[in-house]
Amino acid sequence: MPALEEVKPNWAEEVELEGGSLPSSTEVIVNGQKIVTEYKFNEDDKKVKIVRTYKIEKRIVSKSIAVRKTWKKFGESANDKPGPNPATTIAGEDVYMQFISSKEEDNKPEDEGIDKLKTLGDKNVVKCRTCGGDHWTTKCPWKDTILAGGKLPDDKKPNQVVGQSGPGVEIPKPGGSKYVPPSLRDGGQKRPDGANMARRDDNYCAVRIANLSESTTEVDLEELVKPFGPIHKLYLAKDKQTGLCKGFAYIHFKFKPDAANAIARLHGHGYDHLILSVDWSKPMSNQ
Amino acid sequence: MKPLILHGHERSINQIKYNREGDLLFSSSKDNKPNVWYSLNGERLGTFNGHQGVVWCIDVDWTTTKFISGAGDNSCKLWDCETGKEVANIKTMSSVRTCMFSYSANMAVYSTDTAMGQHCQIAILDVRTLDESISHQDPILRIPISGSRVSSILWDNLDETIITGHENGEIIQWDLKVGKKLNSIKEHDQLINDMQWNKDGTMFITASKDHTAKLFDAETLMLLKTYKTERPVNSAAISPIAEHVVLGGGQEAMEVTTTSSRAGKFDSRFFHLVFEEEFARVKGHFGPINSVAFHPDGKSYSSGGEDGYVRVHNFDSSYFEYNFDY
Structure with missing residues (x-):
């Protein structure tokens, strides 16, 4: 200047x-x-x-x-002093040059493939290789029985997916087909995790505890329900960011009488400064 | 990179131009005062006060002594660069859309709009002596345009021909000795917003509303390359040091509020000159970019937008180190 x-x-x-x-x-x-x-x-x-x-x-x-x-x-x-006048010249925020590689464009055909699968909609994308029913091979109810590659007569084909999670041995798919994430396989309908869980644990006895205080931890919860009987699983809903309790929890008891007992005793029980509400955990309405 | 934001205008920028050495950056906008800035630190040197309407076009001669501006107030003015004083004022019949000095700055050209019952015309001025007399002199040559109006203009580098870009996408080369059409092509479908030379004046790039920018050979008007985007291109410039072009554009100002805006619509987009492929983007403006210009040393570039700001970007080392994969 x-x-x-x-x-x-x-x-x-x-x-x-x-x-x-x-x-x-x-x-x-x-x-x-x-x-x-x-x-x-x-x-x-x-x-x-x-x-x-x-x-x-x-x-x-x-x-x-x-x-x-x-x-x-x-x-x-005319009246400005030497040097940039802050009224007219501003130092901007950092910007970066975003380099674009041509590889990004190669992704497009793949997306189309997924879209095609989505459009298949409710058609049976899933086909059991054992019996030909519309479920995964690993979940086939006939898996351990006839198997041996022989096809079932039509009238014996199961129509319902039976909720048994077998020891999941993934059999490699025939070559040529692209990998499709499970969430996109059945016509893009995403099944909420909760529903899966409820189904898987049908033979346990799930109890839902609501109106827990924010400061509740898993240890507190365990102490609370342990006296009623052996527990298979315990889930406390927590906020992802803060890690605080969101106010409800699911307890899976091993035996039904214990669960019933817990509901009877804990429902309406004062805990921390709140009154608990305990009931059977209801399966998702769409199941 | 940290851009310098020049906020000297109250309305959207129409055109920005560097002088030959690149130390000064001129800008014009829809308000009535063209500005001039030091490109290095963004300090404003001054404003050219005198117009009463939109300043559509500006140019500066190679010695940075003369400055010309054309405006919507039916006038074309010549200024002294150093003092910012108006030297000559040429009254026209309709608004002046384009203006430019010839390379030697012995002549200047301006073109007027088809408006108010007037036909578009190109006029060539003798500006060897910069004084008041220019206001009254008759142009050396007038070329009436019967068809589509002129929307952008370029002198060739020997002062013998001019190239005009038209509203209907046509490009015409004119011989100034006889005032006749030499050559014409129609490679664009819509208005040509801007035309700029490469460094040595052998090729020029056009920016059109038809969503493309095209590279032409200056002598034969042969189409060399096409750069495709998905929105109107308002301005395009060729890097003086690398095989890069930069395009600025975006939705039309009047459509911005009526269409859904997605981030990334108003970027400066860098294409490879030869392979016609986009390789980088720079964000920043809040509206369409109306004018882009490379610094003559190729190490920085500026863009002026509908948001009324001029942004001066000094390239990072990542830009110079970048190698285009092919």
Whole structure:
């Protein structure tokens, strides 16, 4: 910047000086940095100190550019001091150049494949290789019985998916077909996890405890339900971010009488500062 | 990179241009004062006060002494760059849409709109002596345009021909000695918003509303390359040091509020000059980009947008290290 010897304060500052309440702005140049300190009142009539730091750079340029650097400002900028005026020149936030690789476009055909599977909708995408029914081979109820590759007569074909989770041995699919995530296999209908769980644990006795206080932990819960009998599984709903209890929990007892006992005793029981509500865990309505 | 945001305009930017050395950046907008900035630190050198309407077009000569601007107030003005004083004022019959100095700056050209019962016409001025007399002199040459109006203009680098881009997508090359059409092509379907030279003036790039930018050979007007996007292209520039082009565009201003806006519509988009493939984007503007320009040293570029800001970007090292895979 052309370093002018004396810097006249502009009219806005003069007014402030007359008020006498604000210290005048200062400019200090220390090791290659210009530090400008200004004072002004903000909307709440509070004094605000603004410190701007500029880096002073020396560049060797051609003569014509150097001459242009000494040009006087004109027009609307005629009263600006040397250096950028913060009213018109703002240092922007960092932006990054996003490089695009052409590989991104190669993904498109794959998406189409998934879309095609989705459009198959409710048609039987799943086919058991043992009996030909519409369930997974590993879940075939005939798995351990006839198997041997022989096809079942039509009337014996099961229509319902039976909720037995066998020891899942994945048999590799015939080559050529692409991998499709399970959530997309049956026509894109995603089955909520809760439903799966309820089905899997049918022979246990699930109890739902609601109205738990935020500070409840799994240890507290265990202490609460242990006296009623052996427990198969215990699930306390927690907030993902805060890790605090969301207010309800599921307990899977090993024996039904224990569960019934627990419901009878704990329902309406005061716990922490809240009154618990305990009932059988109901399966999802769509199951 | 940290862009410098130049906020000297109250309305959307129409055109930005660097001078030959790239130390100054000129900008014009729909408000009536073109601005000039130091491109290095974003300091505003001044404003050219005098127009009463939209300033559609600006240009600066190669010595950075003369500045020309064309506006919607039916005038074309010539200015002294150093002082920002208006030197000459040429009254026209309709608004001035394009203007440009010839390379030698002995001549300047401007074109007027088809409006108010007036036909579009191109006029060539003698601007060897920059003084008041230019206001009254008759143009050296007037070329009336009977068809579609001129929407962008370029001088060739020997001052002998001009190339005009038209509202209907046509590109015409004119011989100035006789004032006749030399050559014409119609490769675009819609209005050509902008035309810019490459560094040595052998090729130029057009930006059109038909969602493409195209590269042409300057002498034969042969179509060389096409850069396709999915929205109108308002401006395109060719890097002086790399085989890159930058396109700026976006939805039309009037459609922004009526169509769903998705992030990423208003990016500057970088294409490879030869392979016509997009390889990078830079975000920043809150509206369509109306004008882009490369610094003559190729190490920075600027964009002016519908949001009224000019953003000056200095490329990071990642840009220079980037190798296009092919």
